[in-house]
Amino acid sequence: MNAPHSPAPRRPIRELPDELISQIAAGEVVERPASVVRELVDNALDAGASQITVRLLAGGVRLIAVEDNGFGIPRDELPIALKRHATSKIGSLHELESVGTMGFRGEALAAINSIADCAILSRVADQSSAFLLDGRTGEIRPVARSTGTTVEVKELFFSTPARRKFLKTDATELAHCIDSVRRHALARPDVGFAIWHEGKLVEQWRACSGAQALDQRLADVLGEDFITESIVVDYGTSLSAPGVRVWGRAGIPDAARARADHQFCYVNGRYVRDKVLTHAARSAYEDVLHGHKQPVYALYVEIDPTRVDVNVHPTKIEVRFRDSREVHQAVRHAVENALAAPRAQTAAQGGVAAAAPLAGIAQAVAAPAWSQPAMNFGASETSARGHEVRDLGALWQPATTTTAATPPAWAERAPGSAALAATQPPGAEATPGRDTSAHAWPLGRALAQLQGIYILAENAQGLVVVDMHAAHERIVYERLKHQLDLQHITSQPLLIPATFAATPQEVATAEAHADTLHTLGLEVTSFSPKTLAVRAVPATLVQGDAVELARSVLGELAQHEGSTVIERARNELLATMACHGAVRANRRLTLEEMNALLRDMEQTERSDQCNHGRPTWRQVTVKDLDALFLRGR
Numbered sequence: 001m002n003a004p005h006s007p008a009p010r011r012p013i014r015e016l017p018d019e020l021i022s023q024i025a026a027g028e029v030v031e032r033p034a035s036v037v038r039e040l041v042d043n044a045l046d047a048g049a050s051q052i053t054v055r056l057l058a059g060g061v062r063l064i065a066v067e068d069n070g071f072g073i074p075r076d077e078l079p080i081a082l083k084r085h086a087t088s089k090i091g092s093l094h095e096l097e098s099v100g101t102m103g104f105r106g107e108a109l110a111a112i113n114s115i116a117d118c119a120i121l122s123r124v125a126d127q128s129s130a131f132l133l134d135g136r137t138g139e140i141r142p143v144a145r146s147t148g149t150t151v152e153v154k155e156l157f158f159s160t161p162a163r164r165k166f167l168k169t170d171a172t173e174l175a176h177c178i179d180s181v182r183r184h185a186l187a188r189p190d191v192g193f194a195i196w197h198e199g200k201l202v203e204q205w206r207a208c209s210g211a212q213a214l215d216q217r218l219a220d221v222l223g224e225d226f227i228t229e230s231i232v233v234d235y236g237t238s239l240s241a242p243g244v245r246v247w248g249r250a251g252i253p254d255a256a257r258a259r260a261d262h263q264f265c266y267v268n269g270r271y272v273r274d275k276v277l278t279h280a281a282r283s284a285y286e287d288v289l290h291g292h293k294q295p296v297y298a299l300y301v302e303i304d305p306t307r308v309d310v311n312v313h314p315t316k317i318e319v320r321f322r323d324s325r326e327v328h329q330a331v332r333h334a335v336e337n338a339l340a341a342p343r344a345q346t347a348a349q350g351g352v353a354a355a356a357p358l359a360g361i362a363q364a365v366a367a368p369a370w371s372q373p374a375m376n377f378g379a380s381e382t383s384a385r386g387h388e389v390r391d392l393g394a395l396w397q398p399a400t401t402t403t404a405a406t407p408p409a410w411a412e413r414a415p416g417s418a419a420l421a422a423t424q425p426p427g428a429e430a431t432p433g434r435d436t437s438a439h440a441w442p443l444g445r446a447l448a449q450l451q452g453i454y455i456l457a458e459n460a461q462g463l464v465v466v467d468m469h470a471a472h473e474r475i476v477y478e479r480l481k482h483q484l485d486l487q488h489i490t491s492q493p494l495l496i497p498a499t500f501a502a503t504p505q506e507v508a509t510a511e512a513h514a515d516t517l518h519t520l521g522l523e524v525t526s527f528s529p530k531t532l533a534v535r536a537v538p539a540t541l542v543q544g545d546a547v548e549l550a551r552s553v554l555g556e557l558a559q560h561e562g563s564t565v566i567e568r569a570r571n572e573l574l575a576t577m578a579c580h581g582a583v584r585a586n587r588r589l590t591l592e593e594m595n596a597l598l599r600d601m602e603q604t605e606r607s608d609q610c611n612h613g614r615p616t617w618r619q620v621t622v623k624d625l626d627a628l629f630l631r632g633r
């Protein structure tokens, strides 16, 4: 999943020509120990290291030593490495415009050497010995060392006490140093990292390989929970976005945190803080995460280096995209696609939703529920009814009631769901009550309704509890969005128009927005100067209260003045409508209706969250239940 890393072959270190120096973003490179750590680890990665060890004393203030097994620096180039504007990584403006390495300015070692006691120990493969360069005296002497480089930085800011005073406690500086290595570690699962502080190993992340390398590294660095509570992102491998690839993991809405401390963005392997990327990621969560909670994610953007400028900030933490809209769209779609797939499906396949193999997610993304004929509400609204509802009844015979003969009102309104529910789960027999069928459906077989609010169902993992209003609201909402995208919210005339006493503003809004109302599948006309009549409502919402629906839509329209209401407030409008159309608490549902809802949830994008970002269902596993009853202890 990660792009293979092959370091560029080593070139001699040269001083950059003046005209190139003037092109490079200049400024403060070292603010604190963590900045030194960042620069030295960058250098080790550029040298093709596969193992990097960071040793610190006093939070890095007394000592930072970064040791690597990269290709080293030849003896005669050691003094040049400490010179300003001396680099082996670029040599021309063209190369500056397509940087593929972490470093390119030839500044870091010079800047560090000017504010601390530096020493470089290095050995290249074909040299008989390693050499140590004393940064203060310029002396070089042979030492023992295997191939690779160690840079030692002692007594940071020793000659500038004023700056040293700005440093925080050792513990804080240490935490920043660890953060800095962590960011590198998340970008390079193929490299092993170790951090020692005061002689104690504080972090160690072993090199990982294979298809699961990134997941393994994410779990090692951010914790197992990050993996179990996130979804694979993989976008742009096809022709859909030839310029930009995005991969990684996006946390499920439930995993969102109070702080934005688990949001990692990388561009071509470089950790960046970029408004375009964070905004794109945030907007992908718009429809499933409300309030001030911060989503968690690790996103890796790969883009042609000529399309992104890394030379904008002295610490290279910011980048500038040539076409930021393109990148915004790619990231937004990447995360949106990942979040859209209902997780029940993947949970059933392999335990935790998030641990689903990449192929499973990719498939779900490639073939969204909408593209399947059974869910094509617009066209097959009428044809899919009748017999399929009867099939549904046969499959899900209610155990106690006798209502099976009449098609459930629910399924009547949702032909897609009826058709889907009628499809047998793989390996299941049509015999009612057989456990195999319950196990084959990701959200299981409905057992009962609880307190008029929850649906209880049984699946392979145990008990599923569904908030029926919340779940149905999302299904109706997604259906309306889909229909509106197709410019076709199917409208159903009411046999008897529903009239209501309207305020002058409601009458005015109904007149002014007749077209918008029509697009939304509503027909509201004045009956008398003070009365409005609802003559048609969207077919999906026919069971709801027509007057309530009309009133709230008119209220929203009045709020969002102007002719582009639908474009600007589309989702709010549809969410309001969905809320009125969704089944209310305390409505008794038959088992068929409950099962139809479960099947709909399995097929509806974003159905794991209601329109307000709350979860719509929870799994209580048999293991959870056993623990509750102290079984097997």
Ligand SMILES: Nc1ncnc2c1ncn2[C@@H]1O[C@H](COP(=O)(O)OP(=O)(O)OP(=O)(O)O)[C@@H](O)[C@H]1O
Binding pocket: 012, 013, 039, 042, 043, 044, 047, 068, 070, 071, 072, 073, 081, 082, 086, 087, 088, 089, 102, 103, 104, 105, 106, 107, 108, 109, 110, 149
């Ligand atoms: N760990 C290392 N292994 C091998 N070569 C190194 C190592 N660290 C530094 N060098 C060499 O020293 C040169 C100077 O390093 P320095 O970090 O100052 O500049 P840079 O990496 O080229 O650019 P930047 O200032 O953007 O980091 C590098 O170009 C590289 O050739």
Ligand SMILES: [Mg+2]
Binding pocket: 039, 042, 043, 102, 103, 104, 108, 109
């Ligand atoms: Mg460097």
